[in-house]
Each structure stands twice: as structure tokens, then as C-alpha cells.
Amino acid sequence: MTTDETHETYTNPILDADWSDPDVVRVGDDFYLTASSFGRVPGLPLLHSRDLVNWTLVGHALERLEPAKEFTKPRHDCGVWAPALRYHDERFWIFWGDPDQGIFQINAPEIRGPWTRPHLLKEGKGLIDPCPLWDEETGEAYLVHAWAKSRSGVKNRLTGHRMHPDGTELLDEGKLIVDGDRIPGWFTLEGPKLYQHDGWFWIFAPAGGVETGWQGALRSRGFFGPYEEKVVLEQRDTEVNGPHQGGWVRTPSGEDWFVHFQQKGAYGRVVHLQPMSWGADGWPVLGDAGAPVAVHPKPDLPPQPAAAPATDDDFPGGRYGRQWQWTANPQDGWATHHSGDGLRLTCVRSADAHDLRKLPSVLTQRLPGTPSAVEVEVKLHSEEAGSRAGLAVLGDAFGWIGLQRGADGAVHLVHRFAEAVAEQERDADHPRLAPEGSVRLRIEIGAGARCRFFYDIGEGPHPSGPVFAATPWRWVGALLGLFALAPVGSGHAGAATFSHFRIDHL
Template sequence: MNPAAHSYPWVPDQGDGTYRNPVLHADYSDPDVVRVGSDYFLTSSSFNCTPGLPILHSRDLVNWRIVNHALKNLSHPRYSEVQPGHGVWAPSIRHHDGKFWIFFPTPDEGLYLTTATDPAGDWSAPHLVLAGKGLIDPCPFWDDDGKAYLIHAYAGSRAGIRNKLHLRPMAPDGSRTLGKGKVVIEIDPSLPALEGPKLHKRSGWYYISAPAGGVATGWQCIFRSRSIQGPYEEKTVLAQRGSAINGPHQGALVDTPDGDWWFIHFQDKDLYGRIVHLQPVRWEDDWPLIGEAQDEAGVGRPVLHHRKLLPGGDFPAVPQDSDEFESETLGFQWQWHGNHEADWHSFSERGGHLRLRPHFALNGNIAKAPNLLLQKFPASEFEVETRIEIPHDHASLHSGLVVAGENMAALDAQHIDGKYRLSLMISGESLGALELAAPSLILKLKVGGGGVCRLGLAMSETPFYQIGPSFPATPGRWIGAKVGIYCVTTDVLDPSGYADFA
């Protein structure tokens, strides 16, 4: 599947020593970043999508490439079915004792740990550190005296608590917590949620950064104390303050080799998901002040344009999107819609093509199909095209191009009696159809301003022939809209057939 244009639709690096926000115009929700030497590694929530916990690499916090995923599949067997909004919530990534550590929650099961010596290599199988429903957003901390701690929040939807941050002593190897610990921060329960804590130490101060106020409307808090056990004093350091950046919070404070500091955070942009911004940080009276134009209380405003950490380099670099399917592996940008199996796809059966095998979908309902192969929207406007070929002797087989969200939309293809039947399907309803005889089809998606989508064909007579009406993309449960491909069958007794993409 390839972008119709060769240039990437959103490039943050301006090529003149500055960058524009967002630095990732894609749904990397709840980002966390760690620096090792002069390299930065980012991970984010992945919810029900697999492989999960994407790993991105940068040398300047502006130009990012996907280098791995830390999680192949979710541990609980129920994720073999699509579980919107469940799965991996806000993770933390750290480097300690010569290896990388990612602590992450699945809010219905508990808090997990996976580790690796090389972030682009193999990660360990997830280890359950602390079981419990409603435990979310864990972050580890190893103190100067060798003691280790784990701080986390609570999901109000599961635990009935959403206003407390809990600190627990932890075995230094991360294998388990060592007691109940204590709630170190508690806000008025009538206020919006306090979540996503990250624990740091600087100049003898312990800092807990945590977002409050809700995903779309919130702000960033910093709490500090001379003792890790508290008491902590509170300061709001970043808020929208009349800018276009709503809810600027939930992310990572990270330093540079030269001692500068930056803050990576998300902005909820509805159907585009939680896109990632980069803010400068300066320290004043041992408080981190984030963004620009701090008011009298020290609350910063998000920047839209700023100087880069590094002025040069082999830039720009952007997350992968195009895939020619000429490799023997899927590009890192792809994720399935649930736990996946290795035999769902093949590169060896037809060179230069990705072959998808069908998964049963009752009444052709792809919303519940875990074998949707998807990637994030990469910008506010972009185009996608893919060539598809289906064998003509499988009438129950459906395949095509999908825009996934709360309302699923697909350009659905069947190959019957030597002809392709194409239908624009939105939430299971056909809103336009076309029949034509052809050996293969080039399916095309155009996404315009506001996420308005048009699906159609590229044909010899015209570069784009739209099928059915335009429609708005919609976000999924806690995630942005995605685009991708699929292959399903409506015959539970016939799993044969395939669809080839190029």
C-alpha cells in the first residue's frame, strides 16, 4: 500500500534549524521517551492493536523512525477477538542497569514489564508485576540508594478511583512490588482525572509529572518533594492558554547530553488520534517551565514553531508509511486489529505481493475482524492507493481498502463470475456499487481537510473514479482513525482463498 504522492504528507523538520509541531502527526498516544547517550527512544499506548508498544528512534526529538515493537501479542486469550479501548494503555520506558525497561498496563489485568538490551532487538515476554483491575500508567524509579519504586494511577472505569497516584516499593529487578506502599498524591475527587505519572530526580528534588483535567481539555502538573514519600507541592506548568493546542499534557520530560530539557506530550485531535508535540523546557527555582510565555503563575503555552535541539543531520526523517511489499516482513507501520497469527499473511507465495488469507466475519462485519491490517493516519490530508487481486472462484471472499474507526468504512471487493463487484460499505450499509471486468484493481483513498474521505478506483481513463458519497473518518475507542487492508470470508466452513496486494 503506497501513498499516491511520493513526499511524506507531514514533515516537522523545516530544514532551517527549526521544527513545527506536531513532531508526529499520528496517533502515538501517551508517549514516553528515554535518552541513552545521544539517542532517544519513544514508546506509546497501543490498546488492542498488535504488535504493540511501538519503538521509535530519534537523534533530535523531531525526526523519528519506527524501529521495532516491544510486544508481539497481548497475554490474555480474550484479545484474539477485537477489544476496542482495552489492551495496552500508557507505558513508561526507562534505561537502567544496561537494559531497556517498559512497564505498561492492561487495565483489566494489571501492570506488566518487558525488557531488552537492544530496543531494536528482541524484548522479553511480558511479566505480570502487579495484578489488579483498574491499575494503570506505571512508571519505575531506581533511587541513588539502590531502592526501586513503582508509581501508578487508577482507572475510574475499573477501580472507582481516578484522583490518586500510588507509590509502591519494588524489587530492583522489577519482578514484583514489595508492599502496599502509599498514596503520595491525591486531588479533589470532583476534579477530572489525575493520571500518567512519571517520576524523576534532579538536584535533590523528586518530581512527579502528571496530566490532569481530561484527555481533550486538560493541563500538565508537576509535583515535587525533597522526599520520595512526600509531601509533594503542586504546580501547573502547561495549559492551552488561548492556543490551538487543546489538552497539552501526558508525556515525557527528557534531558539532552548538554543539560537542556524538553517535554514530549500529546494533543487529542479527534479522528487523527493523540498526536505528538515537542516543547522547550527551562528551569526556574527548581521548577520545570514548559512551552513559551509563562504567565504570572508559571503556566506555559504550547509552541507551534521552535528551534531544533540539533541544527543539522541526515534529515528529515519521518515514520514509515509506504510499503511496496517487496520485503519478507511487514513494515513497522502495520498493526493488526487484535492478537494475530503468523499464517494470516505471506510474502513467499507470490513475489512482490502481500497475500492475506481470510478470517471468518459473520455477515461480512469487518468491525469484529482481528485481521484488519492497519496503519495510523499520517497527516490531516493524504492519499493512499493499493493494487488488489482476488481469485474469481471464491464468492464468499471479501477484501479491500478500509478506513477503520467507530464507524467502519470500506471499499469492498468480491470477484464473482469473472467480474469484480465493488461496494462502498459504511457501518455495514452499501452506499454505492460498481461492477467491472479486470484482472486486478487499484483502490484509492483521498483524505481531505477535516478527515473527509473519498474511496474509489484509479483507472486508465481517470486517475480517480469515486464510488459512493464522501464520508467523515471517525476515531475508534481511545485511538484515531486508521487506514488499511483486509481479507475476510462469510463462509465459516470455507477458509480458503486469498487476496494479493501490491
């Protein structure tokens, strides 16, 4: 599914799934985008486009979350928050905040790497949303960041630092450069992106909260202020609630564009593209005179074929595509390579097998933002009683459908769910025999992320259980997940094979 409506126009959102807190940069004729990945691994997705409308996923910049011991189990709302992507000194740079660790930085000579290991630039709690700036005229380097009240007790303010030009250290203790409490009506100022333009230092930063807020711009003749502010993008009478947090980019022909997100519940934070110009008063004008656009002429860039990040997967050689992420740092042996097609997942032993939210060995991808049907074939090879494998919709509440080996040795089709407040799953429908030990599973995702589950054990598709409404975590949208599990015990528990994973838009 793409938003490339015609050769002349595009429709928002340009990325209709949870690509949270996007930032964008242009290098030559190429545009690159990264986004928050929170506790999933690999982290820091890297997307590429030639026209700002059609994007493909080309890799990830972060192989594992560090410190590794902090991410052996899922921490769904933690980890990588709001990265900034920049190109300087012939290198790509990504800065991000881990709200429990501090501000990290990695860099690479090419977008596909190799990327350096994470370098902790500033240690501390609640340090989020960092963005660097290299002043090409003076040779000075700067960093701005926001604060998470949940960790630091502080929010609604931006702190600025001088930074060593090589990005390895900060050169001062930091200074409060914008105090949102002093701006009438502004609260939860965060997500700053730092630029220079027309003799000014610019900070593009949202405020007002992710679901109800607006996008602001602030400017000063000097990096450390004082800054003046203006609201430059807000919902008005559109359906785009809280247009929020993103990046400004300029095309080779001099057009300006702004990429930002919209919070959409279980679908997470979908990505919009807004036209941008500079008003007579020197302030940026985003969208349609400050309101988000739904349909708009494309950027003045060479036409590109329609494209979108991959979703389908045949798992050639047992390898999974770039669209998949584990819910924590993976261990060797969770997925095994082989000569054929199909994903072979080991039935990982866990005392938390009754609660998918606690399991690091769930392989996930983003929930599509448009009505869709998700299908996959599953075969359970494990002979151990209690082993199971299936397809899940995973959030603060979860539901899954799949196969489980019974105490009698038979394989059963099971469908289970857990509410957000529940500590253990329960049946959503009566178990039934799956005599061949395999099944074709289907989840139809309708409006409002309402999910209907189906199975086919060789007799045609049958519905299972009631409608399940997908839910997000606090910051992360709902996920699709594949898993294979076994009860606590010793020895190898066997495996399950997943094949022909498809997402078709309804």
C-alpha cells in the first residue's frame, strides 16, 4: 500500500504505520528517514526515498540495544526515543535519548553502515529528543535536548550545550535555552530539531501533547537565546489531531518540506508530509497556511515508482526480512537458517509463556494503518506437551491464534487473549483438533483496529472468537507477532515453521 495517488499528487499519511518521531535528511538526490524503535531489535530503522513520498526500508543502524543487560526482556516503551538524523563531515550521524540511560550517538560513512557502537554522550535520567547542529561557518557544534518528567521530574523546557565537533563530548554543563512555562498556553514542549537559516538559529519543536498539540517554531540570533516562538502547524478543522514532531528538509531545487507524525491509537504514529515555505515575516509556513494537507501536489522531484516498506515474507533460507524486529535483544538459535523457505522458530522455553507481553522471542512488525488481512501458515513440529506457535496482535492487550501440543500428543487449534489489566491469557474460543499439525491463520483488521480471527485446518476458513480491539502501549502502536514457545524444562523443545506471510489491504 502506498500513498502515491497519481503522478501529480500524494495523499497523507505517506507512511501509514507506526514510524514514530520521524527525522529526515537529504544527501545529494537521496532522502533518508529514521524513527523511534523503543525496545525493539534491531533498532533505528533506515528508510530511503527519492521523492519524499515513496519510501523503502533499507536497514537498521542499531544491531542491539545497550547496555545489553538492560534489554534481555521486553521494555516496550523504553529504549530508543526520538532520534535525530544528520549528515556532516561525510558521515551520517544519529543521536537519540534513552530516558533511563542518557543521550547516545552513532555514526557511519554510508547509510547502510558500518555504524559505530553507541557512544554515551550525556548520562542521566529523562534526557530525551537530542538534536545536534554543526555551524559550518564558525566550526562550532551544538546540541539541544528535551526532558521526560517521568524520569527527571522536569518537562516543558529545552537545554542547550556546546558540543565537541567530533560528537564525542559536551563542552559545558548545559543551559536552559527555552522555558516552555514562560510561553503562555504552551506545555509539554519536546522533540526539538535544530537548524540554521537566514541568519537565525531555528528550533522546530512540538508542544501540547502528542494527541492534542501543535508544531511550533522558535528562533534566535544566538544558539543560547533568547528565542521567540510561533505555532506553525495545528489541527484546525482537519482530521489530523496533534500534528507533531518531525524534520525539515530542502530539495535540490530549493523546495522546503516538513515530515511529522500523527498519533492514531493502536496504529501508532503515522507519518505525514507537509509543504513548507517562508512567509514575509521570515517565519516558516507549514501545510495549508498552518493546517495539515490531506492531498497535495508532489515535490518537484524526478518521478519514482510507487513503493512502500516491505511487509510480505516467504522467509527464503529461513531468513526474515528487514521489516521484522524482536521484542528485546535476541539470543542465538531463536531462528535457524536452512535450505528451504519458511521461518523456523525454536520453541523457546519460558515461565512467561502465558503472557506474550513479557517474552523477548516474539518476532514483530508494525500493524498496518489501513484495513488489511494478515495471513500466515504455521506448522508445529515440537512433540512436547504445552509447546505452541502462532500469530498475535500484541499491545497492552493481546490476542493470538495458533497451535498447541496437548498432553495427549494431539495438536489443537487455540485462540487466546488477555486484557490490558490481565496477568494471564484465557481462551477466546473453544480449542479444536488440528489433525495435520498445521493451519492457515488469518486476522482481518478493520476500522478502529478491530481484529477478527480466522483459521483453516484444511476445511476452508472459519471465524474464531469475538472481535478483538487492538491496543497500543503508552508510546508504541500495536504489533503483529510470530512466536514459538515451550514450557519450562530441559533440552531442546523443538520448533515451528511459518511460511507465506502476507498482508493484503482490504
